Every structure is written in structure tokens, then in C-alpha cells.
Amino acid sequence: MSTNSIRRETTVADVAAVAKVSKAQTARALGGYGAVSSDVRSRVLEAAEQLGYRPNMLARSMNTGRSHTIGVVVGDIQNPYFSLAMRAISDTAQPAGYDVLLINTGEDAPAEREAVRVLQDKRVDGFIIAPVLSDDNAHLQAVVDSGRPLVLLDRAVEGLDVDVIATASEQASFEAAQLLLENGHERVAYISTLRTRSNRYEDGFALGSTPVAQRLGGMRRAFKEAGKEFPSSLVRLNAGTDENIRQTVRELLAPPFDATAIMASDSVIALSALEEIANAGLNIPTDLSFVMFDDLPWTRLVTPPLTVVSQPVYELGVAVATALIRRLRGGKAPETTFEAKLINRGSVAAPPTPKP
């Protein structure tokens, strides 16, 4: 017990009093800026130590204009894709002196707009956002206009000129579709959570340059090269809840769709889909072929091991944080390219009734 009767934080003024120097000099010594004689510095530091001084970052931020905090907005932190990316962002930002204010939107567009507003109000130095919608940019444009750097993760947004860190997946999707075609599949379904205005995927449907657009593009190309018609009616977007996904799977497997292969655009979808497939008593790959985007450890443990399209998610997270930090330091974001890769394990085989 010593001098802590009334809980008041010690301030520069207190330290200054003990060190017997002006507040300004004290602040300079403590903040590590300006010119301070080593004599004064040591006296100040000692006094600070003795008083247990801790700087009030809010006050500091207020007049420097920098909070040393970056805002991260994702749809679902529970999704391994994002939690891994988050880990990478955190690992990268920390040593650079930035902390992370995380907002989860639950893949809800209004929530994302609100998140951006909150982060702006809290004066974060920069933003990393994995946007829910690819064609809704007003709030993001506002960020750009505010002069605070913004880097997009995973998907681009129409008409928004900012750095985007994403994985090129056209080629890997092409190869995945090709693999399915070679095995005799034509009724290939694709399920994604991507939020769009319309539910149906039509030819020429505007998906911008989202991963989904690339993936569907790759698949189309494979079908075209094979001289087959791409089954647009088997593309399902806006897959949200577990139940929603299961129902979609049931639908796709029944007439008139009769899918013989399913591609799940992320691991969350895959998990729901695989359970539903098991429930239906269907066996992979004999009854149905399956491809999942993202590679997770458990995909090697299931029977059969899953054929996947893997992305370097951790590296993506590092890159997005690095890009933002460069911008924050007034530089340009480094050019980085990431390519998805098809890993053929055991969940693709010929459909039960191969077409000629």
C-alpha cells in the first residue's frame, strides 16, 4: 500500500513534477520525439518508472491523428478462411505497431456499412475489408475519400480503385471442371455464399471480378473447350445458413437438376453439404463427386480424402496487412500474386451413369 488512495492515472504533468522538468520536455522524453538531453531523459524515465506512468494513447492519438489501430471487417470470423487470414493480419500488424479492431458483419451489408462508420468514428488509421457485396461501394468510396487507406481482401468491388489482395482462381477452377468433365460429369453444381441481388446465375450475369466470377469463368471455359454446355441452372448463390445449404443440396441432387458433382465454394458450405449427402445415403465418389474450395487439415482425414482447390490464405492475410501498412507509411502496396491450386485427392470419380 502506498499512494493509491484515489484512482487517478498518472499523467505527464505528474512525471514532470517529480522529474522537475517542464511538461513539454517530459512529454518529449516519454514520447521519444524532439530534442532531450540525456540527463533530462534519464530523470524523466526514472520518475515515470517510479510513478508507474503509462501514456494515454487516446490523448496522443487525438493530436497526432494516428491511432495505430487498423480496422478489419469480415463476414464471419468463425469461417476458417477468415480466422486464418485474421491470424496472419494480426501477426503482421503487431510487429509493425498496429492493433486490430475487428468487426464481424455476419455477411450482412447494412452491418458492414455500420461497421465502416464505427471504425471511421474511432479514427482507425486504415481499413482491411472483405466486402459482402461486390456492387455496393458508397460506404467504401467514403473511406477512400476520407484519405485513409483501404485494402480489400478476397474480393474486389466495382468501380472502387483500391488495392485488392485476392487469389487468382480462374485456372484452378478450369482444371477442376476439366477433371470433372474428364470423369464424365456434366451436371456440375456450384454453391456459394456470395450475396447477390438475384438468386439465379445467368449467362453474362455481372459478378464483377469476385472469386466466384473467376471460378465460374474457369468452369465455363472448361465446358466450352470440352464442347459441352455449362449448366447455369446448377449455380446457387446466396447460400446462407446450414439449413439453407442442406436444402440446396437436396434440390440439386433431385430432378430436374440431377447434379452428379458438387463444388462447394468454401469449407463451411462443404461441411453442411457433406453431412446432407451422408444423410441422403449417398457415397462419395461413387454416387457423387465433390470438390471444395479451400484446403483444411480435415479434408485429408475424411473418407475419401477431398479433392480441393487450395488458396494460400495465411499468405493472403500477410499480404493484405503488408499492403495496408505500406500505404500507411506513404508507400505503394507491393505487387503480389496468388494462384489457387487444384489438389486432386479422392472425391472425384465417374458418375454412376456415365454419359456417352
Place this chain on the structure above:
Amino acid sequence: MSTNSIRRETTVADVAAVAKVSKAQTARALGGYGAVSSDVRSRVLEAAEQLGYRPNMLARSMNTGRSHTIGVVVGDIQNPYFSLAMRAISDTAQPAGYDVLLINTGEDAPAEREAVRVLQDKRVDGFIIAPVLSDDNAHLQAVVDSGRPLVLLDRAVEGLDVDVIATASEQASFEAAQLLLENGHERVAYISTLRTRSNRYEDGFALGSTPVAQRLGGMRRAFKEAGKEFPSSLVRLNAGTDENIRQTVRELLAPPFDATAIMASDSVIALSALEEIANAGLNIPTDLSFVMFDDLPWTRLVTPPLTVVSQPVYELGVAVATALIRRLRGGKAPETTFEAKLINRGSVAAPPTPKP
């Protein structure tokens, strides 16, 4: 293009000028406090709208002393346990008006201490911490002394009198061990990431009231009731990296340990262990029985489906956030109890050479 030549944020003063009221009244109208006539309020709000006014939360925080931000410190956000808890915390804090500053420590004690310091400097209103060590409380005690509420997630810390939200797992562990014993297992190994000073688990080893202590306690009880000796030498703590875990598994399966069953204390460990087991050409459950703590969707998809001890992780996250928010509002944290549950699926069977 109108009035945005020099990028200066609009402030209460600006709004006051347009609304033709004093700065004080404007601030009151904008901040929703004090007494403001409806006439003034509407004029202020209109002016604010017109100028696109956004409050500077840093400034606001500086004199209210509340940042409406809570600090969350976890070991590994990539671990599904934490990312799910994080999701729950976020879902709970958001509607209550709190944002989340997340710091990942990589299960490193010094990093945790630093994290706490940073969060204190940033003046977060409260803390949610899943402590790395259970016997290192100086930095946490400092938080308590600062008067800012702290709630512990998952594990308690010796000598620290704060709310702890965790799962009671003694009974479920007892049942798990009992199940193994009934099946004829005596060489039961337990692998955990828990950081301790010593690597070996000895009788009476002080693990406080960590989940691991409870689990081992439950297992001991089962062995005792069965009149068997508990194989302390098969308990492995400090399991860190993937390679580390794999090596531990190899060791445990070989003489002189000859484990016939492995219990993995979380899903990350389980994943590494299962791969190593597969690499060794061992079959579950015929060659080896396996139990994992935490229930994840993929455990139902592997062959055989895994016998697990499940915890209500999302509920835990909600509870920890709720407790903190109650404290922040000056109340007491609600009493909540969570009980782990054994779910026997298919990864436990008799060992290859049953003892009499």
C-alpha cells in the same frame, strides 16, 4: 464537388456555426445528453446532416473516460475454439455498443503481458482474456487494480479474484476415461498445449483449476474407481507445434509407453495427431482408440466418426461477453454454469491386445 477542398473533418464548432447555436448546445444535441429544446435539436441535427458531421470518438472518449471498446486477448484466433468464442463475443458486444480490439498472443506469455499493456494504454473499457499461464497473474492483477473489469475465458488464474467463464469438464472426462477403461484400455495418453514450467505431469502437480486439471482429475477418478493406476507418464503438456505433436504421438505409441488410447485436448492437437496416426498406418479404433475435446462438424465426417467431449463454445463466448458488459454497467456478472458432455461416436473400441 462542393466544399471539400481541404480535407478537414467537420467538428461540433462547424455544426454550431451553421445551426447558429453555441458549441455547448450543439454538443449536447449531438451527444444526446443534457437539456436541449426540440427546436435547437432539430436545427443542429439538420446542420450536422448537411455537413456530414461524424463525432470524433477519440475526443469523446478522452473526457468521458469510456472508449466503448473491449480488449480481447486469446492465444490463437485460428483455433476454432477461439474463433467461435470470438464470434460469440462479437455478436454479443456489438448490440451492446462495444467494439472489440483483438490481440493474438500466439500462446506466448510475454506477448500476453504486452497485449494487456497495450490495451490499457488504449483505454479499453474492459478485458476478456484467455490466459496462457495459470500461475502468472501480475499483469492481470494490474488490470484488476486499475478498476477496469476483467473476465477470464476458459481458464482461471491462481490467486486472481475475477469472474471466470469456463466449462466444467471433470465429469465428462471421468466418463470418457470410464468408457476407455470399460473397453479395456489402461495405457491412456493425454496431450495438451497447456503451458507449464515442467513438462512431466506428476501426482499432485499444481495445475490450478484449469480445464486440463479438471480433465486429468476426472480421468484419475475413473482409474481410481476402476482400481487401476493412472498412467501419469502418458500425460504430455506443452504440445506446441504440429511437428511437436506428431513426435509426441510417435513417442507415446512406442515402447516403453505403448499407449492404446489417445485423448487430444483440442481440435488442433487432434488434427496433427490423427495425421500422424494415419501415417503410422494405424487404424482407429481397431489399433488405437481416440477421444478429442471439442466437437467440430468434421468429426462426424471422418471414418470412424470421432468420440468427443463437447463444450458449448458459442454459449461460453456469449456468457463471457455478457458478464463483462454487466460489470461495465456496474452490475454483477450472472452465474452461469456450463458442463462438457461426452459424445460417444465411433473412435473407441477394445485395444488390439486386451488386458485380462
Place this chain on the structure above:
DNA sequence: ATGAAAGCGCTAACAA
């Protein structure tokens, strides 16, 4: 209900 003025804890100009 309103306004003037005094802070919050710090940094930034400006002199000395």
C-alpha cells in the same frame, strides 16, 4: 434551456 469557459492528456509552435 442556453452559453462561456475550463478542462481531458497529450503534442506542436514558438520563443528563449
Place this chain on the structure above:
DNA sequence: TTGTTAGCGCTTTCAT
């Protein structure tokens, strides 16, 4: 190098 004086944008006395 040092100290003095203004602020940052907001809230909060304290009068009126």
C-alpha cells in the same frame, strides 16, 4: 536544449 503557450474535439462545470 528547454520552457511557454496553444491547441486537438469533445464534455462538463457554472453561471445566466
